[in-house]
Amino acid sequence: MKKQLPLLALAALLATQATPTLAGPVLDRIRQSGKIVLAHRDSSVPLSYIDSSSGKPVGYALDLCLKVADAVKRQLNLPKLDVGYLQVTSANRMQAITEGKADLECGSTTNNAERRKQVAFTIPHYITGARILVHANTKFDKINDFEHKKLAITKGTTVLKAVQHANEERLLYIDIVEAPSHAAAVDMLDKGQVDGFAMDDVLLYGLRSERPDPEKYKVVGGFLTIEPLAIMLSKDDPEFKALVDAEMKRLITSREAYAIYDRWFTRPIPPRNVSLNMPMNYLLRDFWKYPSDMVPN
Incomplete structure (x- = not known):
């Protein structure tokens, strides 16, 4: 007669199979530190910039990243997730991701084939030129x-x-x-x-x-x-990317992303409370009908 697994051990095994633990270098770092770090720009208005009246980083891309951070907290079952900020430039933003100094780069970065050799991108949040x-x-x-x-x-x-x-x-x-x-x-x-x-x-x-x-x-x-701008993240953690992609799709299909867009492009924004008066262009509107991280270049 085959030896039976103890009842408790069997239950633990079934529970593990039913709810696999999310793991990966970025997710492990976030889980262990209880902190997610968002890279931002200083003057990429309205996507990612420093509000001179408050001295804090703000913007459309940052609001999307904060939504992603909430999704990470839920998926990792963390009681609390601190958010840290790291200011980057055009020259060092990719390095911040590849070296693990930041978990998401929330700015005005174009997703293209050359950059995808080093980093990954989620669904574009803006298409510009x-x-x-x-x-x-x-x-x-x-x-x-x-x-x-x-x-x-x-x-x-x-x-x-x-x-x-x-x-x-x-x-x-x-x-x-x-x-x-x-x-x-x-x-x-x-x-x-x-x-x-x-x-x-x-x-x-x-x-x-x-x-x-x-x-x-x-x-x-x-x-x-033609520039598809997207949040940048590590290419070495597919589970983290899947989580980020899923949250971006949820934000788009639920139309939460549209409300965030309107806040930054069609209403007064800090620090001068002036509106850009830029309704969503047809490029992004059409792309979001079938949201994907796949871009032509």
Whole structure:
């Protein structure tokens, strides 16, 4: 006769099979520390920025990340989950994820094939394209108008490569100036050190709204790129990614994500309580009909 498992041991085995424990390097770190770290930007308005009136990180992408953090807390059955913040730049944001300094990067990062070699992305929360910020009294209207002119672009962004390609292909001889941050690029434009600033249009409108004299600036040109922006996370923890993807899908299908979008794009936002007046574009609206982390590039 075969030896029977003790009743308690059998019950424990069945319970483990019924409710498998979520495990992985990121999930283990969060479980053990009781803390999730969100990477954010300083001036990617309205996606992720420092509210100068409170000194705290805020934004559309951060609100989505906080929803994801709540889902992590529920799935790990944690009584409490602290949220920490880490400010990053275009140059070091991927390093923050790959080195485990942050668990989610909540900003304005484009999901593309080159970056997916090092990190993973969830479902895009915004789809934008690069355009150019200029002084309102100038006659610049498109990229070709910047022949032999100076154009600022934030270091470490996909826009930089796109403009470099257009510059070489069209023989425009644009003097490309790499700025350490979006805010620094606008300052260069304000001081007359460059003739324009090329970046994702949503960021340009956000930065323009933060200026004391927004009417002195305008956004020009057609899209130089199409950029699906998404929360960035580790590619070495598939269970964590599945959890993040599931929560993003829930937020979209329940339309909670639409309400969060409206809060940041169609209503007054801090610190100046000015609205961007940017209803959801057709690119994102159509993409969210069938939400997926798969993007064409």
